Amino acid sequence: MAASSPPTQDSNLRGMAVSSISLITFAVGANVVFLRIYVRMKRRVIGWDDYTICVALALSLLGTVADVYQVANGAGRHIDTLTPAQLSEFIKWTFVEGVEFVIGTCFVKISVCGFILRFISKARWNMRYFIYILMGFLIVSTLSLVTALLAQCRPLKALYILDIKGKCYSKNVSIAIAYVQAAINVCTDFICAGLPFFVIRNLQMKRSLKIGLSIIMGLGIFTACFSVLRIGFLYTNYSTDVTYDNLVNVVCAVLELNLGIIAASIATIRPLFVNLGPMVRVSSDNIEAPYSSNRPYVRNLKASKAGRKPTGILLNRMGITKTTNTKISQDFQEASEERGW
Structure with missing residues (x-):
C-alpha cells in the first residue's frame, strides 16, 4: 500500500519560529552594534574593526530577509505540499542565505581580530603576526568557499529554476563542501573566542576586571558551540523533505552569525555602564x-x-x-x- 502524502498545512508554526528567532536576534545585534558605533564615535576611536562589524550586520539583515522569504515559500512545511514555484523560491533564498552566512561570519571574525589588535602593543610582534595570518586565512578560505558555492551549477539559475537544465555538482561534492566550511568555522570560532584570554591576562588591571572582561569577550564560545551543533544537522541539507527537516540547521546558522555579532560588540559598550567620572579621590x-x-x-x-x-x-x-x-x-x-x- 503506498504511503499517503503529508496533509496540507493551514499554519506554519515551525517556519514562524525560525523567522521570529532570526528577527529577534538581528534586532538585538543591530542595537548592540548601534551602541558600539555611538561609543566609538563619541570617544573618537572608531576603527576598521567597527566598519567590518557593520558589514557583518548588513549581511545579517540580508540573511534575515532570506529567512522570511524561505518561510513564505514553504520552509517549515513538508515538501510535498509546495508548488513548483514555491520550491524554486525556497531553493533560491536558501542559496542566498548560504552565501551570506559564509561571508558574514568571516567579517565577524575579522572584526574580532581587529578589536584584539587594539590590546596588543607593537612589541608583541609574534601575537600580531599570528592574528594577521589568521585574518589572511579567513579571507582566502571565504573567497574559496563562495567561489565553490557560485560554481555549483552552470548556469547558476539551474540550481533553483527547475525548468532549466544545467550541470551541477554531485551530491557527494556538495556534502564535502558543506563539511569543509563547517570545519573551518568551528576551528576559527574557537580560536577567535580564545584569543582574548591570552591578551587580557597580560594587561595590568584588577583581577576582578580581568575576569569580567574575559567573560564578556569570551561569549564567542557560545557562537562556536552553535557552529559545532550545526555540523550534526548538515545532513538535513540533502534530505528528501528538506523544507521540513532543514530548519534546525537554519536556526543554528542564524544564531551563529547573530550571536557572533553581539559577542563581538558587547565588550565595546561597557563605557555606557560604568562611572566615567573620577574613579578615586586622593588628598x-x-x-x-x-x-x-x-x-x-x-x-x-x-x-x-x-x-x-x-x-x-x-x-x-x-x-x-x-x-x-x-x-x-x-x-x-x-x-x-x-x-x-
Whole structure:
C-alpha cells in the first residue's frame, strides 16, 4: 500500500519560529552594534574593526530577509505540499542565505581580530603576526568557499529554476563542501573566542576586571558551540523533505552569525555602564604626580616613614588598580589609548 502524502498545512508554526528567532536576534545585534558605533564615535576611536562589524550586520539583515522569504515559500512545511514555484523560491533564498552566512561570519571574525589588535602593543610582534595570518586565512578560505558555492551549477539559475537544465555538482561534492566550511568555522570560532584570554591576562588591571572582561569577550564560545551543533544537522541539507527537516540547521546558522555579532560588540559598550567620572579621590597632600584626564596615569603616594615602597594607584577609564610598580605597562597604555577607555 503506498504511503499517503503529508496533509496540507493551514499554519506554519515551525517556519514562524525560525523567522521570529532570526528577527529577534538581528534586532538585538543591530542595537548592540548601534551602541558600539555611538561609543566609538563619541570617544573618537572608531576603527576598521567597527566598519567590518557593520558589514557583518548588513549581511545579517540580508540573511534575515532570506529567512522570511524561505518561510513564505514553504520552509517549515513538508515538501510535498509546495508548488513548483514555491520550491524554486525556497531553493533560491536558501542559496542566498548560504552565501551570506559564509561571508558574514568571516567579517565577524575579522572584526574580532581587529578589536584584539587594539590590546596588543607593537612589541608583541609574534601575537600580531599570528592574528594577521589568521585574518589572511579567513579571507582566502571565504573567497574559496563562495567561489565553490557560485560554481555549483552552470548556469547558476539551474540550481533553483527547475525548468532549466544545467550541470551541477554531485551530491557527494556538495556534502564535502558543506563539511569543509563547517570545519573551518568551528576551528576559527574557537580560536577567535580564545584569543582574548591570552591578551587580557597580560594587561595590568584588577583581577576582578580581568575576569569580567574575559567573560564578556569570551561569549564567542557560545557562537562556536552553535557552529559545532550545526555540523550534526548538515545532513538535513540533502534530505528528501528538506523544507521540513532543514530548519534546525537554519536556526543554528542564524544564531551563529547573530550571536557572533553581539559577542563581538558587547565588550565595546561597557563605557555606557560604568562611572566615567573620577574613579578615586586622593588628598592633594599625598599627590606627587599631576593629573591628566586624557590618558591612564599613576598617582604616586609618598612612602611612609617605615621605608616601604611608594604605592601607586593606576587610574584609567576602566577601573582602579593598586600597584607597587609606578611604570604602566606598554600593552595597557597603548590599549587604553586606542580603545578610548
